[in-house]
Amino acid sequence: MIASFDSSPGSHVAMRSRFADKFNHDDEAQGYDLDVADEGNPIREGYSALLDWVAKEASPGEGSSVLELGTGTGNLTVLLGRPGRLVCVDVSEEMLRMARSKLAALDGVEYVASDILESFDTPRDPFDLLVSTYTIHHLTAEEKSLLFRRIAEGLAPGGRAVFGDLMFADSEHRREYLAGLRRSQAKELADEIEDEFFWDLERSVAELIRLGFEVETERISELSWGVSAVLGS
Numbered sequence: 217m218i219a220s221f222d223s224s225p226g227s228h229v230a231m232r233s234r235f236a237d238k239f240n241h242d243d244e245a246q247g248y249d250l251d252v253a254d255e256g257n258p259i260r261e262g263y264s265a266l267l268d269w270v271a272k273e274a275s276p277g278e279g280s281s282v283l284e285l286g287t288g289t290g291n292l293t294v295l296l297g298r299p300g301r302l303v304c305v306d307v308s309e310e311m312l313r314m315a316r317s318k319l320a321a322l323d324g325v326e327y328v329a330s331d332i333l334e335s336f337d338t339p340r341d342p343f344d345l346l347v348s349t350y351t352i353h354h355l356t357a358e359e360k361s362l363l364f365r366r367i368a369e370g371l372a373p374g375g376r377a378v379f380g381d382l383m384f385a386d387s388e389h390r391r392e393y394l395a396g397l398r399r400s401q402a403k404e405l406a407d408e409i410e411d412e413f414f415w416d417l418e419r420s421v422a423e424l425i426r427l428g429f430e431v432e433t434e435r436i437s438e439l440s441w442g443v444s445a446v447l448g449s
Contacts, residue, residue, distance in 0.1 A: 236331040239354040245310035262437030266380040271295035283343045285332045286351025290315030305335045342372035349380040368427040373449040383415035383441040
């Protein structure tokens with residue numbers, strides 16, 4: 217049974233995201249890196265450029281504390297250098313196993329096999345930086361709202377959250393894009409997109425601003441965007 221939750225300020229109710237098990241990619245882990253390398257797929261277009269953008273925007277210092285949501289096989293993590301503290305969260309244990317191999321040269325990395333919402337139920341000192349790529353589109357709109365609030369609560373004052381993910385500029389962009397796919401007989405791709413929860417960028421930016429973030433965005437491809445959000449002191 218999935219618990220309901222109160223998204224009002226100050227509330228904190230433990231919750232596992234509704235589709236955590238559906239989007240656990242244990243079975244796809246071995247082929248994941250080859251899959252994302254196919255940037256001819258509109259969903260994968262801009263993948264490497266977006267990871268580079270997120271890493272550059274994040275630029276953690278050697279003493280920084282960093283939380284990564286949706287580490288996957290570690291493709292972003294290897295670009296982050298050597299922060300002072302690094303916690304890598306992913307619901308897929310097989311993905312984390314592969315990430316450990318890629319990150320074997322890094323000392324002191326904490327790997328957490330957990331749904332990204334549940335990961336905030338573990339008390340930790342505030343982080344200087346949060347990063348996440350191609351993960352939050354697995355959350356419903358309501359769950360995204362909860363996640364943003366938990367991120368704001370989990371960052372130190374002046375902390376930064378940098379996201380790279382699959383997004384539509386707004387609801388009209390989503391409607392027009394999906395209609396275009398169906399006109400061009402790309403029904404399978406349209407169905408794949410509708411099976412997930414791509415960000416509504418306009419809505420998400422407004423929510424982050426209400427939480428006290430200063431937000432900048434960058435479009436990398438038709439569906440891939442970067443969002444950099446700095447929490448006010």
